[in-house]
Amino acid sequence: GENVEQHPSTLSVQEGDSAVIKCTYSDSASNYFPWYKQELGKRPQLIIDIRSNVGEKKDQRIAVTLNKTAKHFSLHITETQPEDSAVYFCAVSSGGNDKIIFGKGTRLHILP
Amino acid sequence: EAQVTQNPRYLITVTGKKLTVTCSQNMNHEYMSWYRQDPGLGLRQIYYSMNVEVTDKGDVPEGYKVSRKEKRNFPLILESPSPNQTSLYFCASSWKARDYGYTFGSGTRLTVV
Numbered sequence: 001g002e003n004v005e006q007h008p009s010t011l012s013v014q015e016g017d018s019a020v021i022k023c024t025y026s027d028s029a030s031n032y033f034p035w036y037k038q039e040l041g042k043r044p045q046l047i048i049d050i051r052s053n054v055g056e057k058k059d060q061r062i063a064v065t066l067n068k069t070a071k072h073f074s075l076h077i078t079e080t081q082p083e084d085s086a087v088y089f090c091a092v093s094s095g096g097n098d099k100i101i102f103g104k105g106t107r108l109h110i111l112p
Numbered sequence: 113e114a115q116v117t118q119n120p121r122y123l124i125t126v127t128g129k130k131l132t133v134t135c136s137q138n139m140n141h142e143y144m145s146w147y148r149q150d151p152g153l154g155l156r157q158i159y160y161s162m163n164v165e166v167t168d169k170g171d172v173p174e175g176y177k178v179s180r181k182e183k184r185n186f187p188l189i190l191e192s193p194s195p196n197q198t199s200l201y202f203c204a205s206s207w208k209a210r211d212y213g214y215t216f217g218s219g220t221r222l223t224v225v
Contacts, residue, residue, distance in 0.1 A: 001171075006154075031210060032209075032210050032211055032212075034213040034214075036213075036214075043202060043216040043217065043218055043219055044155070044202070044214070044216050045216070046213035046214060046215075049213050051211070089154060089155060091155075093209055093210040093211075097168070098143070098160060098162055098168070098209045098210065099157055099160065099168075099170060099171070099209075100145065100157060100160075100209050100214070101157070101171070102147075102154045102155040102156070102157075103154060104152065104153060104154035105154050105155075
């Protein structure tokens, strides 16, 4: 079945710097790759997604890139702010069925 | 307001006492799913449903049951809860799992003693 690896598990960056979180997946038939942000004590919320026919997508300070050949996709956050502190999860829609598999999450700390 | 409503938010129960966590969405979404969230393990899929009367196992279905008799409701049933089912549970819904992201419920923190 599909396997999703997310790195790093914890990331600390200075406010104003950039943060990058990477996920790799195993099923080459997977075709939808969303990212979720979960603030402390809250539910996960969709922040950006990308489909397999697109290589990059941007929304203000966040962007996602997809490399289908290498089977990895990354979340990029530029000009980080204190409110970016949260746990971020990548997810993959399994190509062979309708399961949605999540990575284990990255805890992002924005340092003042 | 478009939302996924889960109840209860918090529940403490004893081993073996059957319980149901309810989930309802008002967005006419076809796909609904249950996840459990445990420290260091992320979100693991328990069951999912692509439409009414269609349900499938996720990665951790043991000890759980679900039903989808109406499009808007997707209850999670624990027939005989055990302490290893102590967790934070999320219900989520989507237009279609492969193409659209989830809207999550607010979560249910379950403790089984």
